[in-house]
Amino acid sequence: MAGIYIHIPFCRKRCHYCDFFKSTDFSFKSGILAGLRKELESRAAELASDEINTIYLGGGTPSALLLDELKDILDTIRNNYLVSPEAEITMEANPDDLNQANLTSLRQMGYNRLSMGIQSFAESDLKLMNRRHGVMQAVQSVKWAKKAGFSNLSIDLIYGLPNQTLEDWERNVRIAVELDVQHISAYNLTYHEGTVFYDQLKSGILKELPDELSVQQFELLIRILKDAGFEHYEISNFCKPGFYSQHNSSYWKNKKYLGIGPSAHSFDLDSRRWNVSSIAKYLHGLENNESYSETEILTEQDRYNDYIITGLRTIWGISEDYIRREYSEKYFVHYQKIREKYLKSGHIAISSGTVTINSNGLFISDKIMADFMLVEAAK
Ligand code: SF4
Structure with missing residues (x-):
């Protein structure tokens, strides 16, 4: 798909x-x-x-x-x-x-x-x-x-x-x-x-x-x-x-997509690619078989954070099992800590191991997503 x-x-x-x-x-x-x-x-x-x-x-x-x-x-x-x-x-x-x-x-x-x-x-x-x-x-x-x-x-x-x-x-x-x-x-x-x-x-x-x-x-x-x-x-x-x-x-469910045209983004599960935001450079690249895009290989941290921000935007939420299965332990530990904080404050709901932002949390959704993300400085 x-x-x-x-x-x-x-x-x-x-x-x-x-x-x-x-x-x-x-x-x-x-x-x-x-x-x-x-x-x-x-x-x-x-x-x-x-x-x-x-x-x-x-x-x-x-x-x-x-x-x-x-x-x-x-x-x-x-x-x-x-x-x-x-x-x-x-x-x-x-x-x-x-x-x-x-x-x-x-x-x-x-x-x-x-x-x-x-x-x-x-x-x-x-x-x-x-x-x-x-x-x-x-x-x-x-x-x-x-x-x-x-x-x-x-x-x-x-x-x-x-x-x-x-x-x-x-x-x-x-x-x-x-x-x-x-x-x-x-x-x-x-x-x-x-x-x-x-x-x-x-x-x-x-x-x-x-x-x-x-x-x-x-x-x-x-x-x-x-x-x-x-x-x-x-x-x-x-x-x-x-x-x-x-x-x-x-996009929100982490599926592959191809982005065609200047400025378009692509995602293939392992990397993100974005075409240049310039008509002249885009056409020049295509005509001369030169690059007209940049690609970033996703780290585990990128993939975890993408999963958080795309999942929490939607009613499909983020799955506890998926986080435990797909990412290193430190991500699951962090997830659990933040989950407890927002369950206590009443801004998220959990059902069958899936966390979603509830109506109380909608107005601070950016803050909730930022807290669930894990950003560590590169060594
Ligand atoms: S400038 Fe063009 S792309 Fe932007 S909102 Fe207007 S019609 Fe849409």
């Missing part, structure tokens, strides 16, 4: 909060598409004995590509990898790129899940974030997608936006519920260095929302979505029964 992630590094416009690797210069598009094809073909041996269960086109903005280009990417994968007939094939899409005709074509090509970057149902928020779409476009694109046959739709929302009241946020969440989608990802706004929002915060144009209000927004989100039948299966992710993002779940 393995996954393939393809990074499409183009956006028509930069959103003011976003620090993903992307370019607004589409003149490199044909070069990148040829590069993606070449990388997919040249790395097929890495997953020669694995069935591909998930394919994920992210970015950037995959929906900014033409239909033929999106078909070519899927064809290249199918021609070079063993793709399961039931594979989850997700594409990230922005509402302003979508219409009834192209959604119908995408569904016919085999894309069966859309992750739609909606972020807010308030025009003022969309403007502040420099999003390209409006509220009506977002609502309409969900309706078109359903009509085109997509029965697995996810929408992204952001809370903690400047000036966003609890009532504003409640309205967003309720509209998302009314749209009757299968999956909602909701992220607390982060001011990343290098973004317009970061600069505006530093210069006093924007004011950060108080932490208490962001926490209230998160609590409200959990309550409304729970009442609406969503399962809170990862810190920022909620789904109707059975509609987990299989691709993202495989």
